[in-house]
Amino acid sequence: MKKHTFEEVEACIAENPIFALSQLTSEKKIFPASEKSIQEAEALLGLKFPKDYRTFLAKWGVLEFTYTYSSDIYGIVLDNAQAYGDPSVVFLTLKGREFAKLPHQYIAIYSDEGDEYWCIDTNDPNESVIAWDFFERCVARKIADSFLNVLYQFAANERRVKRDENGHLLNEKNTQYEEVNEIND
Numbered sequence: 001m002k003k004h005t006f007e008e009v010e011a012c013i014a015e016n017p018i019f020a021l022s023q024l025t026s027e028k029k030i031f032p033a034s035e036k037s038i039q040e041a042e043a044l045l046g047l048k049f050p051k052d053y054r055t056f057l058a059k060w061g062v063l064e065f066t067y068t069y070s071s072d073i074y075g076i077v078l079d080n081a082q083a084y085g086d087p088s089v090v091f092l093t094l095k096g097r098e099f100a101k102l103p104h105q106y107i108a109i110y111s112d113e114g115d116e117y118w119c120i121d122t123n124d125p126n127e128s129v130i131a132w133d134f135f136e137r138c139v140a141r142k143i144a145d146s147f148l149n150v151l152y153q154f155a156a157n158e159r160r161v162k163r164d165e166n167g168h169l170l171n172e173k174n175t176q177y178e179e180v181n182e183i184n185d
Contacts, residue, residue, distance in 0.1 A: 003126070003145065003146045003148055003149060004146070004148045004149050004151070004152035005148065006055060006059070006148070008152055009151050009155045012152070012155035012156045012158065013155055015159050016158055016159045019158050019159075019161070030060050030061060030062075031060075031061045031062075031078045032057075032060060032061055033061045033075065033079055033081075034079050037057075037079050037080065037081045038054060038058065038076065038081075040081035041057075041076055041089065044081060044090050044094075045089075045090060045093055045094070045107065046104065047104065047107070049107065050124075050125075050127045050147070052146070052147050052148050053107070053109070053120055053127060053147055056073070056075065057076050060075065061075050061076050061077065061079065062074060062075040062076070063075075063154070064087070065154045065157075065158050066158070066161055071110065071154065072086060072087035072110070072111075073087070073109055073110060073150075073154065074086070074087040074089040074108065074111075075087065075088075075109075076089065076090075086111075089107055089108065089109060092109075092111060093107050093108045096119075096132065096134070099134070100117065100132060100134040100137055101137040102119065105121060105122050106119035106120065106121060106130070106132060107120050107122060108132070109129070109147070109150075112131070115134055116131045116132060116133055116134060117131070117132045118130070118131055118132075118143055118150070119131075119132050126145060126146050127147040127148070128142060128143075128146060128147075129142070129143040129144045129146070129147055129149075131143050152180070156180040157180050
């Protein structure tokens, strides 16, 4: 499968001006992480973030998507590596290590309502993403061949979100765009 690029992700975001507006009004806000915060988060987790994930942090910090329901790509919140709670990558990864025996090589970037953590494998140069089963304490399946493919799918599908004139989500989808489903099931 093709590995997507940041340019493709940014193009999807640019096609959806409401997305940028919703990020600005969110309590999580797009706030790029500084190199200092990135290094601090790495030190707190005792590992180095892979290249594409570091770029994500430096561009956005965190992102919240609403295509299916509110879904955060966890990162560094408001340039604070020690931020507690959602959507902090440090918080979620440490929680996973403590309660779900998440191995040290994984960084948790998404929580599927607590049943699974989607994690980047820091030992994989392609930054593959796996689902870690919170209760079984094992890899449930491979989600995607790369972190960028997950990010692209979220961003591409966000273009399908329709809102009313007050910015509220509608139950219908923007059919100008096809649904993107590149994640392994």
